[in-house]
Amino acid sequence: MAKTFEQINEKIKKGTAVVLTADEVARLAKTKSIEALAEEVDVVTTATFGPMCSSGAFLNFGHSDPPIKMAQLELNGVPASGGLAAVDTYIGATEPSLDRGIQYGGAHVIEDLLRGNPVTLKARGFTTDCYPRKEVTAKVTLETLNQAYMFNPRNAYQNYSAATNSTDKKKFTYMGCVLPNFGNVMYSTSGQLSPLLKDPQLRTIGIGTRVFFGGAIGYVAWQGTQAVNGYEKFDDGAEMYSGYTLALIGDLKQMSPEFIRAAVMEAYGTTIFIGMGIPIPVLDAELMAQLAKSDEELYTHIYDYGLGLLKKPTYRRVSYAELRSGSVELNGKMVKTASLSSISKARTIAERIKTMVKSGEFSLTQPVAPLPKTEKFKTMTMIGGEGI
Amino acid sequence: MKKKIALIFPPEITDKPLITELVKHHNIVVNILKASISGGKQGKMTLELSGKDSDVEKALEYLSKENLEVIVYTDSVIRYEEQCVECGACVGVCPSKALTMSAPDYLLKFDMELCVLCGHCVKACPVRAITFFDDEA
Numbered sequence A: 001m002a003k004t005f006e007q008i009n010e011k012i013k014k015g016t017a018v019v020l021t022a023d024e025v026a027r028l029a030k031t032k033s034i035e036a037l038a039e040e041v042d043v044v045t046t047a048t049f050g051p052m053c054s055s056g057a058f059l060n061f062g063h064s065d066p067p068i069k070m071a072q073l074e075l076n077g078v079p080a081s082g083g084l085a086a087v088d089t090y091i092g093a094t095e096p097s098l099d100r101g102i103q104y105g106g107a108h109v110i111e112d113l114l115r116g117n118p119v120t121l122k123a124r125g126f127t128t129d130c131y132p133r134k135e136v137t138a139k140v141t142l143e144t145l146n147q148a149y150m151f152n153p154r155n156a157y158q159n160y161s162a163a164t165n166s167t168d169k170k171k172f173t174y175m176g177c178v179l180p181n182f183g184n185v186m187y188s189t190s191g192q193l194s195p196l197l198k199d200p201q202l203r204t205i206g207i208g209t210r211v212f213f214g215g216a217i218g219y220v221a222w223q224g225t226q227a228v229n230g231y232e233k234f235d236d237g238a239e240m241y242s243g244y245t246l247a248l249i250g251d252l253k254q255m256s257p258e259f260i261r262a263a264v265m266e267a268y269g270t271t272i273f274i275g276m277g278i279p280i281p282v283l284d285a286e287l288m289a290q291l292a293k294s295d296e297e298l299y300t301h302i303y304d305y306g307l308g309l310l311k312k313p314t315y316r317r318v319s320y321a322e323l324r325s326g327s328v329e330l331n332g333k334m335v336k337t338a339s340l341s342s343i344s345k346a347r348t349i350a351e352r353i354k355t356m357v358k359s360g361e362f363s364l365t366q367p368v369a370p371l372p373k374t375e376k377f378k379t380m381t382m383i384g385g386e387g388i
Numbered sequence B: 001m002k003k004k005i006a007l008i009f010p011p012e013i014t015d016k017p018l019i020t021e022l023v024k025h026h027n028i029v030v031n032i033l034k035a036s037i038s039g040g041k042q043g044k045m046t047l048e049l050s051g052k053d054s055d056v057e058k059a060l061e062y063l064s065k066e067n068l069e070v071i072v073y074t075d076s077v078i079r080y081e082e083q084c085v086e087c088g089a090c091v092g093v094c095p096s097k098a099l100t101m102s103a104p105d106y107l108l109k110f111d112m113e114l115c116v117l118c119g120h121c122v123k124a125c126p127v128r129a130i131t132f133f134d135d136e137a
Helices: A005-016 A020-030 A034-040 A106-114 A285-291 A320-324 A343-358 B018-028 B053-064 B089-093 B120-124
Strands: A019-021 A043-051 A056-060 A070-073 A079-081 A090-091 A101-105 A120-128 A137-138 A148-157 A162-164 A170-174 A174-177 A186-187 A210-213 A216-225 A230-232 A237-243 A245-252 A259-263 A270-280 A299-304 A314-319 A327-330 A334-338 B003-011 B027-035 B045-052 B069-071 B078-079 B099-101 B108-110 B131-133
Touching: A019 A020, A019 A343, A020 A043, A020 A285, A020 A343, A034 A285, A043 A343, A056 A106, A070 A090, A079 A090, A079 A106, A101 A106, A101 A259, A106 A120, A106 A137, A106 A174, A106 A259, A148 A270, A148 B069, A148 B078, A174 B089, A210 A245, A210 A343, A237 A299, A270 A343, A299 A320, A314 A320, A314 A327, A320 A334, A334 B089, B003 B053, B018 B027, B018 B053, B045 B053, B053 B069, B078 B108, B089 B099, B089 B120
Parallel strands: A019 A043, A101 A270, A162 A299, A186 A334
Antiparallel strands: A043 A270, A056 A090, A056 A148, A070 A079, A070 A120, A120 A137, A148 A245, A162 A186, A170 A174, A210 A216, A210 A270, A216 A245, A230 A237, A259 A270, A299 A314, A327 A334, B003 B045, B003 B069, B027 B045, B078 B131, B099 B108
16 A cells, blocks of 8 residues: 555654664565565665765855955865855865865865864955955854855765776775775675665655755755766666765754764875765555665676776676675675775664654655756766877 | 784894894794885884794893884774774775674774784775874884
8 A cells, every 4th residue: 555755744743653774674575575564664764874075065154344255265274165155155075275185175174163173264355345355364163154054966876886996006096995906896885775776766855855964954955966867677687776866955053073074085085974864755565675675686886997987897796785795706706895885874874864753853755846867977078189 | 922013123233134033043933014124224124923922022032132123012003983984995905804894783893913014094094093003102
C-alpha cells in the first residue's frame, strides 16, 4: 500500500512513525520481503560525510561608520569575493590564503567562525559619495555577523568514481594520494547510506527538501553543479546510478564543527568535509527496493587518475561491499582500498536524523518543485592551443 | 623483544660500522626502515631491533655509549582522536597496514608493531590529526 508525505508526517507527529537508518533497512532486507518492509517502515535515514570542494558561505559584516564598499577583502588572509553589495561576501572553501597557501584556506576560515574564533577582516574599497571609506580592518566572529549561511553549489554526490593510478609516480589528487603502479584504490561515497543512491530517481528529493546539513537543518536549494542523471544497466542485471548532485543552503550559525571540518589534501588544495543526510519517506515498495539496497548491490567504476586526463580510462566495476572490505582485485592482484568519506561519521548522522525524526524535531517536506533532469555533461569549448 | 629506534650520527662517526656491531656481537636482527647517511654530514637511521630481551637491552646500552643520539620510540605516530574524522586518507598511504579501518565500526586503528615510521600518514591527514613522533621531540 502506498503512503503519502502527509500520512507519514502525521505518524511522526503522533510519535508512531517507524524510522530506520539505511544500514538497518539493508540488513533487514536480507530476511524480509521488500513489500513487508515498505509496509512496516515509514522513514529511512541516509547520510554522508566527505570532502566536498564546491562549498562556501555568504556573510554580511554590517557597516562600518563611515561606511565602505568593499572591493578587495581578506578573511585571515584568505581572499573572499568583492563582487557583491558593500559588506556582503562569499568565501569559497578551496580559496588558499595569501600567506600560508593551501595549509589555511577558505574552509579554515569557515571552521574558525564555527568554533567562535575571531577572524580578521581586511578590506579595501572604492570611495564613492555614499561609501567614503577606503580601508577597513575589523575582528569578526560568527556572532557579530548579521547573516552567515552556507550555500554549497555541489554537495552530496550520488556516486563518485574510485581512483587508482597506473603510472610509476605518486599522484596527489582530490581523492587523496593515489599510489603508483596500482598501489591503492581511493573512493568517497557512503555506499548504502548515500542519500542520492537511496532515492536515485529523486522521487522524494527536490527543491525545498529539508535536509540535515552540517549539524543544522538545511534545504535543497537547487540542482547541484555538474549534476547529470547517470544510469547504467549491466548484462548481469545490476544497475548503477551516478552523477546527480545537490546545491544546499543552511544557516552556518546553527552548524557544528562536528559536521563541518576544514581539510587539506596533500599537494592538492584546501577542501571541506561536509556532513549531510536526508530522511526519505517510504512511499511504496518500489522506493523501498532502492532504499534497501546494500553495499553488495551498489557499484562504482575504478578510474585511472594517474594520467591527468578528463576522460579517464576505466578498469572495472566494483561494489561498495568490495571497496569496504579493504582490498579489491585489480589486474589479477589484490589492491588496498581506502575511503575518503567517513563511514563512522555518516552512521552517526543517519542515527542523529533518526532521533530527530522520531522526536518530531524533523518533519519531512514534499519538494516545492522537482529537480531538473540533465542527460548530458557538457565539457568546455576551448579557444586556441590544446596543450597544458 | 622488538624496539624501534632512531640513531642520529654526528659527522665524525658516519664511517663507523655500527650495524655490523649490533648484528655480530649483540645477536640483533636489524631491519633498517629509513636511512640518510653520507660521509662528513649528520646522518639519521631509523631501525627496528629484534632479539632476546637481554640482547636488545645490551645493544641499546652499547649504542648509548657511542657518540650519537639514540631515540627509542615507544609510540611512532600520535593521533589526536578529537581531531580525527575517521576518513581513510592515512590508511590509503600506509605502506605496512599499521593504520587500518575495517568492519564492523570502521574506526581508525593503529598498530605500532607494524609501523615503519615513514611518516606518510602525517602528510596525508586532511585534518592534521596525526603527528610523527619526531615532530614532537
